[in-house]
Amino acid sequence: MDMVGTVCVFCGSSEGAREEYAEAARGLGTALAGRGMRLVFGGGRVGLMGVVADAVLDAGGEAVGVMPEALLEKEVGHQGLTELRVAGTMHERKAIMADLADAFVALPGGYGTFEEFLEMLTWAQLSLHEKPCGLLDTAGFYRPLVSLFDHAASEGFVRAEHRSLVLLENDPERMLNLLQSHTPPATGKWVVPEEL
Numbered sequence: 001m002d003m004v005g006t007v008c009v010f011c012g013s014s015e016g017a018r019e020e021y022a023e024a025a026r027g028l029g030t031a032l033a034g035r036g037m038r039l040v041f042g043g044g045r046v047g048l049m050g051v052v053a054d055a056v057l058d059a060g061g062e063a064v065g066v067m068p069e070a071l072l073e074k075e076v077g078h079q080g081l082t083e084l085r086v087a088g089t090m091h092e093r094k095a096i097m098a099d100l101a102d103a104f105v106a107l108p109g110g111y112g113t114f115e116e117f118l119e120m121l122t123w124a125q126l127s128l129h130e131k132p133c134g135l136l137d138t139a140g141f142y143r144p145l146v147s148l149f150d151h152a153a154s155e156g157f158v159r160a161e162h163r164s165l166v167l168l169e170n171d172p173e174r175m176l177n178l179l180q181s182h183t184p185p186a187t188g189k190w191v192v193p194e195e196l
Helices: 019-034 046-056 090-100 111-126 141-152 172-181
Strands: 006-010 038-041 063-066 082-089 103-106 133-136 166-169
Touching: 006 090, 006 111, 019 038, 019 046, 019 103, 019 141, 019 172, 038 046, 038 090, 046 063, 046 082, 063 090, 090 111, 103 111, 103 172, 141 166, 166 172
Parallel strands: 006 038, 006 103, 038 063, 063 082, 103 133, 133 166
Antiparallel strands: none
16 A cells, blocks of 8 residues: 555534534544645535544645535535635546545545445445545444444455455544555455356
């Protein structure tokens, strides 16, 4: 794995119901800046997006936002960023974020966060990239999703080597350690069923 220089963070445009979520976002932002890593995120100044970006900037780091034009007002685009890129569509937004990033981390969030993370995870499964994908499991937020992954693996829908693509940690510094030490599985491309 090449050195992780830019981390794409997916997270909610809300701060959620627990203070721990914002604390984790601040911790991750501070840790990114402390290691000289650049943040790429959805570009909003509200919710956990704003918290993680502000933490990076407050610690002297770089934060690059990517936001579709249609969401600039709805999500209130962050105007204090190192760079705010405006994309035409949600698909373009994800493609830009993916291209800029060396790794992906999901903080707590809703449907959009899940969808963004799972697309990057699927691309890793298909060997479209070899970038690490981590879930920051603040206050056990991602335990139900991880249980679903385990269930899918036990039912034969996810191979063991692909299940291992999901990096799980509840501490921001340890999550960054996992990203930096990640080695993609050696399976290579998607494996077709034996009967084919």
